[in-house]
Amino acid sequence: MSAIACAAVLKALSHPTRIAIVSLLSEGDLCVCEILEKLGTTQPALSKHLSVLRAERLVAHSRQGNRIVYRLASPQVSVIVRASCQVAKELLDWELASWERDA
Amino acid sequence: MSAIACAAVLKALSHPTRIAIVSLLSEGDLCVCEILEKLGTTQPALSKHLSVLRAERLVAHSRQGNRIVYRLASPQVSVIVRASCQVAKELLDWELASWERDA
DNA sequence: TACGAAGATGCTTATATGGTAATATAGGAC
DNA sequence: GTCCTATATTACCATATAAGCATCTTCGTA
Numbered sequence A, B: 001m002s003a004i005a006c007a008a009v010l011k012a013l014s015h016p017t018r019i020a021i022v023s024l025l026s027e028g029d030l031c032v033c034e035i036l037e038k039l040g041t042t043q044p045a046l047s048k049h050l051s052v053l054r055a056e057r058l059v060a061h062s063r064q065g066n067r068i069v070y071r072l073a074s075p076q077v078s079v080i081v082r083a084s085c086q087v088a089k090e091l092l093d094w095e096l097a098s099w100e101r102d103a
Numbered sequence C: 001t002a003c004g005a006a007g008a009t010g011c012t013t014a015t016a017t018g019g020t021a022a023t024a025t026a027g028g029a030c
Numbered sequence D: 001g002t003c004c005t006a007t008a009t010t011a012c013c014a015t016a017t018a019a020g021c022a023t024c025t026t027c028g029t030a
Helices: A003-013 A016-025 A032-039 A043-055 A075-102 B003-013 B016-025 B032-039 B043-055 B075-102
Strands: A059-064 A067-072 B059-064 B067-072
Touching: A003 A016, A003 A043, A003 A075, A003 B003, A003 B016, A003 B075, A016 A032, A016 A043, A016 A059, A016 A067, A016 A075, A016 B003, A032 A043, A032 A067, A043 A059, A067 A075, A075 B003, A075 B075, B003 B016, B003 B043, B003 B075, B016 B032, B016 B043, B016 B059, B016 B067, B016 B075, B032 B043, B032 B067, B043 B059, B067 B075
Parallel strands: none
Antiparallel strands: A059 A067, B059 B067
16 A cells, blocks of 8 residues: 555544544544534534544544534544554553663 | 544654655664665655654664664554555545446 | 764755634524 | 524634755764
């Protein structure tokens, strides 16, 4: 797979708010107002982050009445996020261990 | 795992050159001049991308005489890249399928 | 010590990103 | 149609990123 395409996928995911959105959606579909409530960001900021995920087609959406419901486009998307969390955890574990060695 | 830490990991990986570096290193350790040769970018650009990966501690390095050898800090790093490639491939497949439907 | 090769860093410039505030659009209820 | 709610979009600003070029550092060797 082209490195450019991979990088585009990772770039779309590389923001704390967008990670949080994907984490939420991995547990079930949600409308914008529910995401907004859970994340506690501003509405325009959230909308922009959703548009980044949409542009890369990592999420899909559909209207239900006057709400827009978002869902992950593929379960693979949450695989990326989980793997990144694991790496982040490894990094923190190493850091803790090295502090203990130094102490 | 904090969304901030995950995002930092993904951000460090979200550039085509850095994806390519990780792909190469997932097959074995390499010194800078070998990576440079395989990627065909400029030396300062490569060095900067390596420093981004180093700063996030996704790669480790050691000097061997005149050369600096880089390696992945954890095999989990290449799991992220592989997962992103799979998503990128799914996206392209869907795109191809929709073009065929439209034709 | 002087020199060459391997890498890293600093500076500048162009572009991308993210936040905020204001505005726009679409659907539902009346 | 009018109003209200949910969501998207725009314009603007500050900051971050990436590339290119020049320079510096470190090691190996004569």
